[in-house]
Amino acid sequence: MGAVLMDGHAVAADLNRETAVRAGVFTQAHGRRPTLATVLVGDDPASRTYVRMKASRCPAVGLDSQRHELPGHASTEQVVDVVRMLSDDPRVDGILVQHPVPAQVDERRVFDAIASAKDVDGVSTASFGAMAFGEPGFASCTPAAILRLLDAYEIDVAGKRAVVIGRSPILGKPVAMLLLARDVTVTICHSRTADLAEAVAQADIVVAAAGRPGLVRGEWIKPGAVVLDAGYNPGNLGDVDYVGAVERASYLSPVPGGVGPMTIAVLLAQTVDAAERAHGVRLSA
Ligand code: NAP
Numbered sequence: 001m002g003a004v005l006m007d008g009h010a011v012a013a014d015l016n017r018e019t020a021v022r023a024g025v026f027t028q029a030h031g032r033r034p035t036l037a038t039v040l041v042g043d044d045p046a047s048r049t050y051v052r053m054k055a056s057r058c059p060a061v062g063l064d065s066q067r068h069e070l071p072g073h074a075s076t077e078q079v080v081d082v083v084r085m086l087s088d089d090p091r092v093d094g095i096l097v098q099h100p101v102p103a104q105v106d107e108r109r110v111f112d113a114i115a116s117a118k119d120v121d122g123v124s125t126a127s128f129g130a131m132a133f134g135e136p137g138f139a140s141c142t143p144a145a146i147l148r149l150l151d152a153y154e155i156d157v158a159g160k161r162a163v164v165i166g167r168s169p170i171l172g173k174p175v176a177m178l179l180l181a182r183d184v185t186v187t188i189c190h191s192r193t194a195d196l197a198e199a200v201a202q203a204d205i206v207v208a209a210a211g212r213p214g215l216v217r218g219e220w221i222k223p224g225a226v227v228l229d230a231g232y233n234p235g236n237l238g239d240v241d242y243v244g245a246v247e248r249a250s251y252l253s254p255v256p257g258g259v260g261p262m263t264i265a266v267l268l269a270q271t272v273d274a275a276e277r278a279h280g281v282r283l284s285a
Contacts, residue, residue: 003227003249004153008145008258011152012265016061019269023062026275033064034275036120036268037086039097041079041105042072047098054096054264061268066092076106080113087115093278094120094271099170117278120270123170132177138270143175145262146207146228146253147182153251155226158183163199165189165216165239166209171230175207196220206249208239218244226251230259 027033036058040051055065068082079101086092095118101107111123119127122140130137139147150157162179166172167190176186189199191210200206200220206227208216213233218241221227227249231239238255245252253259275281 003246003252005246006149006153006228006251006253006258008149008253008261011149012261014152015148015262015265015269016057019063019265019272020061022272022276026272026279026281027062029281030275030279032091033062034093034272035064035066035091036094036096036271037066037068037089037092039068039070039079039082039086039095041070041074041098041101044100047100051096051098054267057264057268063268063271072102074102074105076104076109079105079110083110083113087113087118090278092118093275094118094267096121096267097123099123118274120267120274122174122270128169128174131174134181138273139178140170140174141266141270142171142209142230142259142263143178144270145259145266146175146230147178148266149228149253149259149262150205150226155251157205159185160204161185161187161202162205162207163187163189163203164207164209165196165200166207166211166230168209171209172207175209175230179205179207206240210239212239213237214239214241216240216245218246218248221245221248223248224250228253228259229255231255232260 023034038051038055058065086095095114112125114124116126119138122138127137131139162184164172164176167188176188179186187199197220204225209230227245229238229240236256
């Protein structure tokens with residue numbers, strides 16, 4: 001029997017409907033729409049596409065967006081200055097700096113210049129710390145999207161064994177922390193992991209976040225495991241061998257159409273959260 005495919009578009013549409021209602025209430029109360037500011041440094045075509053996709057979804061859920069672009073030769077100071085200006089601007093609720101920035105820019109310094117209250121992409125050190133300690137703040141969007149997909153399919157994760165493949169600060173590490181907070185026993189793998197196949201074979205939940213097309217082979221997957229493929233590689237390919245995985249997994253998030261649409265929906269929802277919190281509308285983790 002094949003896996004249930006986790007429909008990221010459908011779950012994202014539900015979340016977007018909720019976000020639109022909340023954005024409408026905010027706009028009525030405050031006379032302006034919740035606003036997401038995006039910052040793009042340089043001309044990388046993929047990054048430009050991602051920023052455009054994120055900004056273009058804003059109107060459909062009642063958000064405004066601002067786009068800020070810096071040239072590919074911009075210095076760390078120049079990017080930090082833009083981020084500080086947006087952090088201080090009361091008309092901006094959320095800030096997204098598109099990753100990756102050009103090599104001469106210190107991405108960590110840029111991310112950490114984002115005011116915590118506006119870090120709707122959950123990329124700063126402070127946001128990671130808050131998320132890891134279970135304190136109020138914004139989780140990184142893709143990890144939060146993965147947890148929302150699990151919840152949407154009512155998958156009980158407590159006590160299960162998960163393997164997370166990848167340890168980046170925006171994806172692998174935070175999703176491991178969020179699963180740990182749900183009482184999952186988590187193993188984090190990376191490029192130096194000695195036996196990835198063995199680690200995957202033990203797991204009830206597999207989160208693939210390596211950026212290596214087809215890295216996770218179908219025959220590695222424990223029958224009945226839940227497989228979340230966060231990889232997004234050229235050619236619309238995930239990190240999981242889809243054909244092999246769909247035969248063995250109980251649930252599988254496809255690429256495209258799984259984690260990706262959910263990530264943008266979480267970003268928009270967190271922008272409304274930020275707007276509401278700035279005006280004391282609601283305070284929640
Ligand atoms: P990243 O910063 O390049 O990190 C990749 C991680 O994978 C690293 O920790 C690396 O290990 C590990 N890795 C690489 N090759 C491996 C291998 N052969 N075996 C085991 N681990 C390996 O990438 P990222 O930003 O986290 O993104 C990962 C993937 O998710 C990409 O495909 C990206 O496009 C996708 N993504 C999707 C969304 C979405 O919305 N759907 C959002 C963000 C990212 P080391 O630490 O040892 O180098």
